[in-house]
Amino acid sequence: MSLQTVKFYQTGTYTVGNRLLGPDDRSVQSGELRSNSINSGHRACQGCGEALGARYAIDAAMAESNNQLIAVNATGCLEVFSTPYPESSWQLPWIHSLFGNAAAVATGVAAALKVKGKTDVRVVAQGGDGGTTDIGFGCLSGMFERNDDVLYICYDNEAYMNTGVQRSSATPPTARTATTMPVGKEPGNVFGQGKSVPEIAMAHGIPYVATATVADLRDLEYKVRKAMKMHGARYIHIFVPCPLGWGSASHDTIKLARLAKETGMFPVFEAEHGEVTSVLKIRNKQPIEEYLKPQKRFAHLFGKHAHPEMVAHLQAIADRNIRKYGLLDEEKAHG
Amino acid sequence: MLKQIEGSKAVAEAIALCRPEVICAYPISPQTHIVEALGEMVKSEKLTPCEFINVESEFAAMSVAIGSSAAGARSYTATASQGLLFMVEAVYNAAGLGLPIVMTVANRAIGAPINIWNDHSDSLSQRDSGWMQLFAETNQEAVDLHIQAFKLAEELSMPIMVCMDGFILTHAFERVDIPTQEQVDGYLPTFDPRQSLDPKEPISIGAMVGPEAFMEVKYLAHAKQMQALELIPQLAAEFKQQFGRESGGLVRTYRAEDAETMIVAMGSVLGTVKDTVDEMREQGHKIGVLGIISYRPFPLQEVRAALVNCKRFVVLEKSLAVGMGGIVATDVRMAVSGTGLKGFTAIAGLGGRNITKASLHKLFLEAEQEKLEPVTFVDLDWEVVNKQLEREKQNRHSGPIAENILYDKGMSTSAKFG
Numbered sequence: 001m002s003l004q005t006v007k008f009y010q011t012g013t014y015t016v017g018n019r020l021l022g023p024d025d026r027s028v029q030s031g032e033l034r035s036n037s038i039n040s041g042h043r044a045c046q047g048c049g050e051a052l053g054a055r056y057a058i059d060a061a062m063a064e065s066n067n068q069l070i071a072v073n074a075t076g077c078l079e080v081f082s083t084p085y086p087e088s089s090w091q092l093p094w095i096h097s098l099f100g101n102a103a104a105v106a107t108g109v110a111a112a113l114k115v116k117g118k119t120d121v122r123v124v125a126q127g128g129d130g131g132t133t134d135i136g137f138g139c140l141s142g143m144f145e146r147n148d149d150v151l152y153i154c155y156d157n158e159a160y161m162n163t164g165v166q167r168s169s170a171t172p173p174t175a176r177t178a179t180t181m182p183v184g185k186e187p188g189n190v191f192g193q194g195k196s197v198p199e200i201a202m203a204h205g206i207p208y209v210a211t212a213t214v215a216d217l218r219d220l221e222y223k224v225r226k227a228m229k230m231h232g233a234r235y236i237h238i239f240v241p242c243p244l245g246w247g248s249a250s251h252d253t254i255k256l257a258r259l260a261k262e263t264g265m266f267p268v269f270e271a272e273h274g275e276v277t278s279v280l281k282i283r284n285k286q287p288i289e290e291y292l293k294p295q296k297r298f299a300h301l302f303g304k305h306a307h308p309e310m311v312a313h314l315q316a317i318a319d320r321n322i323r324k325y326g327l328l329d330e331e332k333a334h335g
Numbered sequence: 336m337l338k339q340i341e342g343s344k345a346v347a348e349a350i351a352l353c354r355p356e357v358i359c360a361y362p363i364s365p366q367t368h369i370v371e372a373l374g375e376m377v378k379s380e381k382l383t384p385c386e387f388i389n390v391e392s393e394f395a396a397m398s399v400a401i402g403s404s405a406a407g408a409r410s411y412t413a414t415a416s417q418g419l420l421f422m423v424e425a426v427y428n429a430a431g432l433g434l435p436i437v438m439t440v441a442n443r444a445i446g447a448p449i450n451i452w453n454d455h456s457d458s459l460s461q462r463d464s465g466w467m468q469l470f471a472e473t474n475q476e477a478v479d480l481h482i483q484a485f486k487l488a489e490e491l492s493m494p495i496m497v498c499m500d501g502f503i504l505t506h507a508f509e510r511v512d513i514p515t516q517e518q519v520d521g522y523l524p525t526f527d528p529r530q531s532l533d534p535k536e537p538i539s540i541g542a543m544v545g546p547e548a549f550m551e552v553k554y555l556a557h558a559k560q561m562q563a564l565e566l567i568p569q570l571a572a573e574f575k576q577q578f579g580r581e582s583g584g585l586v587r588t589y590r591a592e593d594a595e596t597m598i599v600a601m602g603s604v605l606g607t608v609k610d611t612v613d614e615m616r617e618q619g620h621k622i623g624v625l626g627i628i629s630y631r632p633f634p635l636q637e638v639r640a641a642l643v644n645c646k647r648f649v650v651l652e653k654s655l656a657v658g659m660g661g662i663v664a665t666d667v668r669m670a671v672s673g674t675g676l677k678g679f680t681a682i683a684g685l686g687g688r689n690i691t692k693a694s695l696h697k698l699f700l701e702a703e704q705e706k707l708e709p710v711t712f713v714d715l716d717w718e719v720v721n722k723q724l725e726r727e728k729q730n731r732h733s734g735p736i737a738e739n740i741l742y743d744k745g746m747s748t749s750a751k752f753g
Contacts, residue, residue, distance in 0.1 A: 010476070033452030034529050047604045068534045069534065070406065070532045070534065072402065073541075079543075083541075083542035083543060084542075084543070085539070085542035085543065085544065088539040088542060090537070092534065092537050093533055093536075093537045093538060093539075094532075094533040094537070094538075094539045094540050094541075095402070095405050095532055095539075095540040096540070096541030097401050097402070097425070098398070098424055098428050098539055098540070099423060100394070100424075101394065101395065101398035101401070101425060103391065104395040104402065105392070105398050105399070105401050105405075106400035106402060107395075107398075107399050107402060108357065108388075108398065108400060108401060108402020108403035108406065108408075108410070109390050109402040109403065109405065109406040109532060110357070110402075110405070111354065111357045111359075111386040111399065111403050111408065112357055112386075112389055112403040112404075112405075112406030112407060112408035112410075113406060114386055115356045115357060115385060115386045115408055116356070116406075116407065117384075117595070118383075121534055126395060129589060132537055138391060138392055138394070138395070139394070139395050139398060141389055141391065141394075142392070142395050145391070219336055233659070240360075263542030276526065289665070294353075330506070332411070
């Protein structure tokens with residue numbers, strides 16, 4: 001019998017329509033049993049990538065853990081917008097301690113569960129890029145190195161949004177933030193050496209590292225569920241656009257997440273024990289300008305006082321990602 | 336069981352008898368022997384079930400304890416000095432969240448200049464953190480206070496530091512009565528947390544609290560410590576019943592009945608103070624001692640009651656409020672406010688400087704004659720101090736202070752350790 005590949009993508013989105021799938025293949029989010037772990041009514045901005053990413057990630061982790069999940073949260077937007085007490089969006093046990101210690105608090109929760117023999121209860125820690133790649137980095141590395149039984153999820157919106165859009169170590173070069181203003185000889189954030197925390201996580205050799213974006217939510221759910229099937233330290237780095245901090249339209253959150261992936265700026269991959277096991281290929285490669293132009297944080301690169309050399313530098317970074325991770329199929333890469 | 340044992344080892348055995356479920360540790364002198372001993376007990380399964388976690392910093396140590404305590408496990412750590420400062424944000428957080436963590440502080444000076452020896456600057460810097468602080472006079476008391484500390488912390492759902500002088504106690508071998516497991520089990524009930532992260536009853540812990548409720552939360556932390564003022568003597572009484580010896584409580588007096596001069600102190604220096612007082616008593620001096628065990632909560636009433644009948648008092652403390660004088664002395668003066676009592680502050684033993692009977696004898700005699708300055712720095716080498724002050728006057732680029740002092744003392748680091 002000859003097989004024919006049928007693609008169930010909705011036009012222009014690459015999203016598989018749930019209606020076309022059997023119940024077992026449908027997304028957690030579309031299922032009636034989804035846990036709504038982050039309930040509606042929270043105070044996130046319109047178009048918040050982090051709220052979307054966290055909703056999909058935590059609901060998927062809940063589904064995979066049979067709703068036996070405890071969440072630890074670093075200080076940041078997610079923490080603030082979700083718990084304007086006496087209201088709390090969290091439908092699972094949730095603790096916020098400090099900005100820089102979510103990974104260590106999660107280690108403590110996991111240790112308590114282990115010592116009490118509650119092997120069915122799992123732990124997820126979550127923080128923004130500031131709480132993960134900067135102030136919480138020491139605790140994160142310690143948790144990785146000990147291989148504690150924690151899934152850490154970083155929601156990366158590339159700056160300190162909660163405090164008013166200041167630069168973090170995840171802020172891309174040239175981006176305007178409140179502490180990297182588009183003034184002077186090198187406007188916006190400087191070109192440093194960068195800091196790939198997913199790669200640093202891989203260097204710890206932990207069982208599972210993955211990156212994802214809120215443009216590919218099925219992929220995000222799949223990675224969270226896969227991570228939750230494993231034990232030990234696991235890390236998922238989710239790219240979450242921030243309309244407020246990036247100066248982008250609320251309705252462009254998913255589009256920008258997709259462009260970050262399709263330009264090569266944000267490589268989407270999985271790794272096990274330090275080795276890349278799969279990458280999400282670029283389907284329709286876009287020039288970096290397509291990604292930069294809808295964002296006011298990059299506005300100073302274009303227009304009257306344009307900086308084409310900086311755009312070229314950013315393109316080179318994207319191209320290096322494409323080469324390094326093999327993000328383009330052979331024929332596309334050479335075509 | 337009576338044992339000739341190192342203080343740290345004795346404390347480790349006491350902790351193990353309290354059945355901690357999570358111990359997290361980062362090494363810092365002079366706390367190391369405590370966690371080393373506990374680590375071995377967990378690894379050899381003498382202490383089980385218990386998770387011993389070697390963390391990457393003191394900040395992580397306290398953070399892990401926050402997580403494990405919030406998830407309902409009896410949690411313990413130990414630190415000192417720079418380590419305590421490194422975890423400060425989490426120290427306040429643990430108290431703010433009301434988590435009954437027990438932590439040993441092997442009291443040690445704070446740098447710079449780096450110094451590993453004993454004084455009380457570290458835990459006293461956390462005076463207002465919301466943690467209770469009990470100070471041990473002897474290694475026996477260190478053992479006993481830890482057992483009481485778990486009960487106190489868990490009863491109030493507030494964290495507690497048991498403070499023991501670094502090296503002087505932690506590294507001293509002396510006779511200690513280590514209780515049996517049955518005795519401790521009979522005294523310390525299993526941990527029944529007031530709040531716990533549990534999927535069966537999901538709660539949110541650590542929400543943002545605005546001006547509408549913050550004061551009430553903070554007041555309750557204060558109220559808990561006021562409750563501790565009642566509870567600490569009760570627990571000491573119960574302890575005596577179960578273990579047959581006096582240990583703990585808020586304060587303890589010594590030869591204070593008709594004392595005209597009272598010496599107030601905390602920790603192991605009380606031994607030297609008592610010896611000096613014994614000698615002076617033999618010579619007919621009316622002098623007595625007030626030892627403060629509970630530094631936080633501070634027992635204002637008990638301190639006042641112990642001092643109200645004397646004529647003058649000296650607060651001998653191993654800490655310095657730079658720019659002001661004494662730290663403990665300020666609290667003691669608060670306790671006796673309105674009595675018109677004459678109070679002196681004596682700063683002694685900073686960075687492990689020996690506090691000798693000879694020095695104390697001289698100090699106490701001068702106090703008796705009310706010849707002391709309001710703040711006295713015991714055994715301060717005025718010659719090198721004045722030399723450095725003069726150097727700074729003469730030379731704009733006078734260089735680093737500590738190294739100048741060492742040079743003047745004729746004991747530069749290279750000469751001593753080279």
